Amino acid sequence: xxxTIAEVEHIAELAKLGLTDAEKALYREQLSAxxxxxATLQAVDTSAIPPTxxxxxxxxxxxxxxxxxxxxxxxVLANAPDASEGYFRVRAVFESGD
Amino acid sequence: xxxxxxxxxxxxxxxxxxxxxxxxTAAVLDRIYAVDNxxxxxxxxxxxxxxxxxxxxxxxxxxxxxxxTLADLPILTGIPLAIKDVxxxxxxxxxxxxxxxxxxxxxxxxxxxxxxxxAGAVILGKTNTDEFAMGSSTENxxxxxxxxxxxxxxxxxxSSGGSAAAVCADECLAALGSDTGGxxxxxxxxxxxxxxxxxxGRVSRYGLVAYASSLDQIGPLAKxxxxxxxxxxxxxxxxxxxxxxVDLPVPDYVGVRDxxxxxxxxxxxxxxxxxxxxxxxxxxxxEGAVRAAVELMAELGAEVREVSLPHTDLALxxxxxxxxxxxSANLARYDGIRYGLSxxxxxxxxxxxxxxGQGFGAEVKRRIMLGTYALSAGYYDAYYLKAQQVRTLIKxxxxxxxxxxxxxxxxxSPTTAFRIGEKVDDPLSMYLSDVFTLSLNxxxxxxxxxxxxxxxxxxxxxxxLIAGAFAEATILRAAFAYEQATAxxxxxxxxx
Numbered sequence: 001x002x003x004t005i006a007e008v009e010h011i012a013e014l015a016k017l018g019l020t021d022a023e024k025a026l027y028r029e030q031l032s033a034x035x036x037x038x039a040t041l042q043a044v045d046t047s048a049i050p051p052t053x054x055x056x057x058x059x060x061x062x063x064x065x066x067x068x069x070x071x072x073x074x075x076v077l078a079n080a081p082d083a084s085e086g087y088f089r090v091r092a093v094f095e096s097g098d
Numbered sequence: 099x100x101x102x103x104x105x106x107x108x109x110x111x112x113x114x115x116x117x118x119x120x121x122x123t124a125a126v127l128d129r130i131y132a133v134d135n136x137x138x139x140x141x142x143x144x145x146x147x148x149x150x151x152x153x154x155x156x157x158x159x160x161x162x163x164x165x166x167t168l169a170d171l172p173i174l175t176g177i178p179l180a181i182k183d184v185x186x187x188x189x190x191x192x193x194x195x196x197x198x199x200x201x202x203x204x205x206x207x208x209x210x211x212x213x214x215x216x217a218g219a220v221i222l223g224k225t226n227t228d229e230f231a232m233g234s235s236t237e238n239x240x241x242x243x244x245x246x247x248x249x250x251x252x253x254x255x256x257s258s259g260g261s262a263a264a265v266c267a268d269e270c271l272a273a274l275g276s277d278t279g280g281x282x283x284x285x286x287x288x289x290x291x292x293x294x295x296x297x298x299g300r301v302s303r304y305g306l307v308a309y310a311s312s313l314d315q316i317g318p319l320a321k322x323x324x325x326x327x328x329x330x331x332x333x334x335x336x337x338x339x340x341x342x343x344v345d346l347p348v349p350d351y352v353g354v355r356d357x358x359x360x361x362x363x364x365x366x367x368x369x370x371x372x373x374x375x376x377x378x379x380x381x382x383x384x385e386g387a388v389r390a391a392v393e394l395m396a397e398l399g400a401e402v403r404e405v406s407l408p409h410t411d412l413a414l415x416x417x418x419x420x421x422x423x424x425x426s427a428n429l430a431r432y433d434g435i436r437y438g439l440s441x442x443x444x445x446x447x448x449x450x451x452x453x454x455g456q457g458f459g460a461e462v463k464r465r466i467m468l469g470t471y472a473l474s475a476g477y478y479d480a481y482y483l484k485a486q487q488v489r490t491l492i493k494x495x496x497x498x499x500x501x502x503x504x505x506x507x508x509x510x511s512p513t514t515a516f517r518i519g520e521k522v523d524d525p526l527s528m529y530l531s532d533v534f535t536l537s538l539n540x541x542x543x544x545x546x547x548x549x550x551x552x553x554x555x556x557x558x559x560x561x562x563l564i565a566g567a568f569a570e571a572t573i574l575r576a577a578f579a580y581e582q583a584t585a586x587x588x589x590x591x592x593x594x
Binding site: 008011012014015016017018019020023027030031033034035037038040041042044046049050051052053054055056061063071075076078079080081082088090091092093 | 201202203205206297298299312338341342344411412414415416418419426430433434435436437438439440443444445446447448449450451452454455456458460463464466467468470471474480481483484485486487488489490491493525526539540541542543567
């Protein structure tokens with residue numbers, strides 16, 4: 001299969017990855033080759049095979065819903081690119097007028 | 099000289115009062131200063147922290163000697179170790195080999211590091227890795243490529259290539275790595291050291307920066323089987339902070355060696371050789387060395403038979419759907435808001451695009467793209483669900499084979515260390531370097547790599563031993579017996 005540049009741009013937008021035109025062209029070629037390789041799976045009859053999500057037989061793991069100490073706020077914010085008054089500062093989600 | 103010690107030798111000398119932890123740590127730091135310009139194993143060195151920990155260990159040893167409790171002292175007291183830079187040490191930079199975390203100081207500490215600290219170990223520093231553990235050579239590190247101490251023009255393998263090279267070049271006594279598709283075993287093979295990928299759930303992943311959460315597992319890299327068993331025993335065990343950690347007792351892994359010490363034999367052990375793992379295209383010297391190792395184990399009393407893992411060919415395509423899919427979800431957290439690189443932009447959305455576009459390297463972007471595609475509307479069933487179904491078949495292959503045998507023996511990697519630059523432009527060819535290791539992660543079972551010879555160029559060859567879930571002691575039994583009958587692990591390179 002061969003991806004189009006528009007498909008590459010769509011995937012990049014879903015992943016919020018800003019790509020240069022050169023990267024788009026490269027990933028179009030490389031992803032197409034890798035997906036061709038992955039297409040060998042299509043030949044396997046899996047109609048009666050359940051999916052495996054983990055190697056373990058574990059399912060839901062419960063713990064007591066108890067209050068426990070959490071990381072101090074200043075430690076959490078210490079790596080923040082932009083923080084103010086004990087909060088992360090972010091750019092506006094909605095533009096003015098929205 | 100002290101830098102070349104194993105953990106068990108150094109621990110005995112520390113207890114005998116013949117060396118101090120401070121002398122030992124200083125000697126290993128001197129070794130790092132002497133050879134790391136050539137090997138480039140470390141991303142971050144912590145000499146002051148290490149020497150302070152060593153002084154504390156010396157005080158603990160002196161107190162234990164005065165109290166007559168030396169026998170109760172944890173074996174890792176005063177032992178200098180290296181940590182792959184995808185595992186957090188509180189207050190220390192954790193880059194994951196990525197520019198997006200270049201200035202990230204971990205505010206919390208991995209469970210495995212807590213365990214090492216409680217045992218009195220000394221942390222020398224953080225070792226190089228392919229970015230977010232995605233790679234087989236360390237060439238995907240955003241900082242530099244680590245060089246194989248056996249031949250500096252060759253890769254050390256990856257992604258735990260920094261840890262493997264540091265162990266190999268005596269720049270630490272042992273190290274921790276992480277293994278998602280072979281990232282402990284393949285570099286162990288290419289550097290000629292011992293590496294274990296424990297069963298999924300054996301070691302807590304708390305504080306291991308996530309790549310593919312259903313496959314990731316932390317494991318030891320060491321100079322011999324005894325040291326690998328010591329380090330595995332020190333970090334294994336239940337941790338409520340990792341919900342996939344399993345609450346099973348940790349066996350005495352080192353004790354396995356002494357159990358077999360009577361006849362040093364492998365009588366009663368059934369070893370399977372999978373016919374699919376000796377495929378055309380593999381280096382003839384690798385096949386020869388692995389077959390000779392199996393013959394030796396047969397001479398030691400093991401019963402050897404051929405087994406079949408019929409879905410082996412499908413492990414690579416399954417892995418390269420599932421691992422990128424999980425990675426694309428895990429790496430969504432790098433948004434430039436809470437930590438890490440944050441590129442200036444006029445809008446929130448453009449900030450995400452620029453931060454991630456600038457902060458991630460080529461392989462990470464490639465896998466995020468691949469995983470996002472496999473999970474996207476219209477392709478989920480054809481790629482992700484299909485891969486999970488074939489994952490079931492791969493898991494069943496091992497379950498069936500391991501009904502007839504206790505251990506599976508095969509090559510760790512199809513070739514010895516390849517040249518730096520040889521595979522960087524061909525992702526599929528790089529992925530094939532892990533073709534014999536990644537099926538174990540898909541099945542969730544355990545495996546290890548240990549040295550079993552050298553090729554004509556003098557590069558080490560790795561023997562992979564595989565067993566079922568929580569059967570680490572079984573592979574260690576075979577490994578101890580093989581190691582006691584050979585001397586491969588005693589050969590050392592002279593880097594720099």
